[in-house]
Amino acid sequence: MPNPSRLRAAVLTATVLLSSLLTGCGDDSEDEDLTAQQLNWEDCPAPSQAEGGGAAPSPLPNGDEWQCATMKAPLDWAEPKGDTIGLALIRAEASGDNSERIGSLLFNFGGPGGSGVTTLPAFGEDYAALRTRYDLVSFDPRGVGRSAPVKCENDQQLDAFFQQDATPDDAAERTELLDNTKEFNAACEENSEKMLPQVRTTDAARDMDLMRQVLGDDKLHYFGISYGTELGGVYAHLFPERVGRAVFDAVVDPTQNPEQGSLGQAKGFQLALDNFAEDCTSKIEDCPIGDSAQDVKDRIAALLAELDRKPLPGIFPRDLTQTAATNGIAQALYSQDFWEYLTEGLQQAYDGDGRILMLLSDSMNGRSENGEYSNITAANISINCADDKPRYTAEFVESRLPEFRAASELFGDFLAWGMVSCTDWAVDGAADHPDVSAPGSAPILVVGNTGDPATPYEGARKMVQALGEGVGVELTYRGQGHGAYDSKNRCVQSAVNGYLLDGKVPAAGTVCS
Incomplete structure (x- = not known):
């Protein structure tokens, strides 16, 4: 298993993880x-x-x-x-x-x-x-x-939020994703209305x-x-x-506006995945997750497709879903030091065990081993939505899916649908x-x-x-x-x-x- 403290440290480098609690607002002398x-x-x-x-x-x-x-x-x-x-x-x-x-x-x-x-x-x-x-x-x-x-949903709600299907394939899944996003954003407004602007x-x-x-x-x-x-x-x-x-x-x-930034990240993560696959298969010893760089990527794509149909056991009682696995793979691509963990996590998943990929996903989401979350997700969404003026609809995302998929078969849908995060947000965004x-x-x-x-x-x-x-x-x-x-x-x-x-x-x- 990966060392959790090392995982956490590398997560910190990636611009995304960890946060804290402290003082709220107080009255002070005008002078x-x-x-x-x-x-x-x-x-x-x-x-x-x-x-x-x-x-x-x-x-x-x-x-x-x-x-x-x-x-x-x-x-x-x-x-x-x-x-x-x-x-x-x-x-x-x-x-x-x-x-x-x-x-x-x-x-x-x-x-x-x-x-x-x-x-x-x-x-x-x-x-x-x-x-x-x-x-x-x-x-x-x-x-x-x-x-x-900023505070939004509690730990139990966040567990469910991160288990959802973030890449809907039909109208029912799309409706569920939009409803969950709306509920999360409403919780932010209810719990942090004074801070959001x-x-x-x-x-x-x-x-x-x-x-x-x-x-x-x-x-x-x-x-x-x-x-x-x-x-x-x-x-x-x-x-x-x-x-x-x-x-x-x-x-x-x-x-870049948020759409352009998301498309750029799809290309960036695909490049990192290409480099990971090439690195694994170019070494003297056999790569345990594929015979060629393309084979490595094909097997990962097949794994994610299978997880969409049937999740694997993850960290009890949660399962490794397609979304969690995609999130975990993305986390591992933030640092070359993580590539060995990604290799081990994929090997484990091919054998029916999703724990390492779920641990990587938890690191990205700021979830500790005791099931408590930092406020990284609440803060990330709140700051982005306060900064970014565009508000993207599901119809807009669907119209952009072909270009996102062309940028990355694995990460295109995932990053495209992330653009709906600020839909129904309580505060207007500042600029493009x-x-x-x-x-x-x-x-x-x-x-x-x-x-x-x-x-x-x-x-x-x-x-x-x-x-x-x-x-x-x-x-x-x-x-x-x-x-x-x-x-x-x-x-x-x-x-x-x-x-x-x-x-x-x-x-x-x-x-x-």
Whole structure:
């Protein structure tokens, strides 16, 4: 069986998992200056259920403890003197000589909906070089984890929600999917009505500028991964003169609407599956799940078709459905480190046992072994629906299925039907796509991975173009998985560290392999 802690850590890299619980809204004096607030840094508690649960973060390699604090921010940035919410922060103080300290380096690991408070400690050692001159800081964005979390359905309801058929084949299945989506969205409105209009990416960007001030920095030094690149781009658009040294890794294409983004992901996951199948069958030893790359993919397609008719036993009492298996396969494609688990999970499924693929699916959905869910799904849908203006109907999705299936036989239907998530949402979406134009900003290093399934490589160039002339600097990593820096490729890390630590901007068009 895969190691659950390793699965969880890799899930965190993929921009999608983990979140937390904390303070709601409170009344404050209209005269309070939030920029002057003092943070009370203390030892970190164990993650809440909304963050995914588990133990408090282990000490850093040199024995230093992680520290946590809560920052007040306006509930509604249109009324900055009104009610406030608490935003959960975590930091590891700089390890080097204080005279060499640059400031704080703020991380967002993606999602949207991922808890930075749980993710940063999981990868703390990966950023040891950056810690020599920065305090490493991350946070739970508003609506996530400990930061006034959005709440939708309970654990039992979520078990049923994730067991549904997300790729309907007939009118009855389509009606059931739409009804379940409507019920989920109604639960979000019932349980989180006050927060739903306040979780847009523009709100989170304004929160980051408040953090910059409270942390005592003149400029925001920033490391954004996956959705964190979109958040960073929006920040740069709103506050170009306040951008310090910034890196975007695993880059979201800011020019795409949700339909285009979903179609791009279908192509990206198909490419990752092609690479997985080719890798397995090109090794010296026999590939246990197929005789050729095409055979591997044909067998997976046959498995999913069979699961649509008859699910396999999964993690008792739940069965491995077609949807759960597709979700688990997608999760494994986020990191090349997961490919061995995908191979083992497929072998197991061919023998009638769906536990590994279900464990991978649970990791994607933020479900712990004790059956409790983080609020990753609630936060992800809430932020996306607050950001994205389009509302897609079932009829529209059906009209687009041929193109999605052409992009990916395995993932096309799955990603196409995901577009109905915001149908009947309680809050209007803000725009077709984010505005990240940032004239006057300091250089931003934009890192694209040619094998990235979730944020396809083309998005890096689109981000560079959208940021504007003289801002985005593109670096290419010829690799696999979601993101580049955490691949530990020396070329990538040298370029990123050189910029963040010493201000050395690599040549535009640099390629690492």
